[in-house]
Structure formats: C-alpha cells, structure tokens
Amino acid sequence: MTGFVKMLQDTDVLQPVEIGSVRASRTIGRYLSREKLKTSSFLVGLLLVLSYLLVIILFGLVLSEVFPCGSRRREWEYFHGGCYYFATKQVIWQTAKMHCEEKNSSLVVIQDNPEQNFLQSRTRGERYWIGLTDIDAEGEWRWIDGTNYRANFKNWKPGQPSDYNRNEDCAEISALGEWNDENCNTQNFYICEKPLPS
Ligand SMILES: [Ca+2]
Ligand SMILES: [Ca+2]
Structure with missing residues (x-):
C-alpha cells in the first residue's frame, strides 16, 4: 500500500x-x-x-x-511459315478470290507435297477452290501470285484438267485431295493463304 x-x-x-x-x-x-x-x-x-x-x-x-496466326482470328491455321483460312461458306471462284483479298490474303498457291498434304488433311473430302486458273487462255494454267506453273508442283487427278464441256477454268482440291478443273461458277469452299504476320 x-x-x-x-x-x-x-x-x-x-x-x-x-x-x-x-x-x-x-x-x-x-x-x-x-x-x-x-x-x-x-x-x-x-x-x-x-x-x-x-x-x-x-x-x-x-x-x-x-495461335501464331493471331488469337483474334483462330480460324487462321498455321503451317510452315504461312497462315491458312478454310472457308465455311461455298461461293463461286471469283467471289472466293475477292473474299481472300478482303482478308489481306489470296487464294492458296500450293508449292509442294507437304503443303498439299496439310491442305488435304483439312479439306476432309470437301471441294475447295485454289488460286489456279486458265480463265485468260485455255490450257495456260496460272497461279494467281505469279508462281511458275510449268516448273512447279502439280497434283492433278488422273485425266484432269479436262476442260469438260469447254467450260472448266478454275482449279479445286477435289474429294481425295487431288486437283480438278471445274466450272468457275460452281459453289465451292475455298482456302486463303497469307504469310505469318511479322
Ligand atoms: Ca480450262
Ligand atoms: Ca475437270
């Protein structure tokens, strides 16, 4: 205390x-x-x-x-330095060409066997326009990017190009992947191609 x-x-x-x-x-x-x-x-x-x-x-x-070809556009698939678009709508060849150009690309130009194999693994039995035509001069096939047709890879189906009815001037990947010439006003799917964005 x-x-x-x-x-x-x-x-x-x-x-x-x-x-x-x-x-x-x-x-x-x-x-x-x-x-x-x-x-x-x-x-x-x-x-x-x-x-x-x-x-x-x-x-x-x-x-x-x-998605090396861009995450926003997942429909573009990458293969060997290029980006490929497989259309889901069927249009005539001229419209297909125009649609690819609107996407800053062009109808596909097939350079070699690996590219051919990649494309036909994706086309799965459907028919797709490619960037090859003899519309300007019959029998003078031209790739739309100027690639030399004569000197480069070809994959025509046996007996094609046939120019059936003298009216087949646009090339398609046919059901088994081989190429066929077809009437350009046929409605087909199509493949666009562009280089990998840098
Ligand atoms: Ca033709
Ligand atoms: Ca044909």
Missing part, C-alpha cells in the same frame, strides 16, 4: 514538459505508423500491378505459341 501511494505521488509529480514530450512521441509514433501503412499499401499495389502485367505478358506468349 505504501508503495502504491508512493507510485501515485511519483506520477503526480511528473513535470508538464515530460508529459508534453510523451504526447509528442506518441504523435510521431502514430505518424510513422501511418506512413508505414501508406508505404506498405503502395508496395502491395505495385506488386499487384506488376503481377497483372506479368500474367498478361505470359498469356500473350502462350497465345502466340498456340
């Missing part, structure tokens, strides 16, 4: 200056805590933003691996 009274007496004799400095140090303490909190919040926010950016970058990298 005597000790307790003495403690109270001791408290009572605290000088105003000492009380003031205690208050000041509490205020500084509170200020520093607030600043620490602000700094922590800032760091957490910064980390969140960085994580978000990292996720976006990683997502972009994964998409560019899975």
